[in-house]
Amino acid sequence: MNNELEFFKNNPPRCLDNFKATSVDAKNIVFDGHGQEVNPFFEIKCKCGSENLSVLGYWWENPDNKLNFFIGPISLKCVECSEENDLFDIKYHGYDAELGHGYYSARGEGVKKLFECEACNSNNFKLLTRFEYTEFKDDFPEAKGKEKELFTWFSLHGECSSCNSSVQIYEDECA
Numbered sequence: 001m002n003n004e005l006e007f008f009k010n011n012p013p014r015c016l017d018n019f020k021a022t023s024v025d026a027k028n029i030v031f032d033g034h035g036q037e038v039n040p041f042f043e044i045k046c047k048c049g050s051e052n053l054s055v056l057g058y059w060w061e062n063p064d065n066k067l068n069f070f071i072g073p074i075s076l077k078c079v080e081c082s083e084e085n086d087l088f089d090i091k092y093h094g095y096d097a098e099l100g101h102g103y104y105s106a107r108g109e110g111v112k113k114l115f116e117c118e119a120c121n122s123n124n125f126k127l128l129t130r131f132e133y134t135e136f137k138d139d140f141p142e143a144k145g146k147e148k149e150l151f152t153w154f155s156l157h158g159e160c161s162s163c164n165s166s167v168q169i170y171e172d173e174c175a
Helices: 002-010
Strands: 020-024 041-045 053-061 068-078 084-088 125-132 153-160 166-173
Touching: 053 125, 053 166, 068 166, 084 153, 125 166
Parallel strands: none
Antiparallel strands: 020 041, 041 125, 053 068, 068 084, 125 153, 153 166
């Protein structure tokens, strides 16, 4: 497992290509997922170096329980240089998308909305991503060479740049 974790820390998935992504230890933050032990964490910054980013996505009301959730596709906009880049889309990223299995999560369309801190309504965050992986499977030929893209859970965590509140912004099961 240590070799796998090191591999993923040094080989982040392509959804991070438009950002400065630095591998970090974040064991003090609680994340949902499948309970796998291979979970690399990355701090996300704009290519300009700014750590203050706004998160854009969609609000969706679950028709079964009427709860509202922030869903993807997710993009990030830099507070400093105003550059906006896509971060995560369940249709294109993760285990099921990479292997052509489709996606089963709600996915927004139309005009994206800014995610706001519940404590102070700011929309500027320092961001951390988490990718959960299962162990490598040598008997799965379709996965060969795609290992870094085969994460089974994606999480986006934020620390509000205004009030320092810690918030789980978005997560999705990818397998």
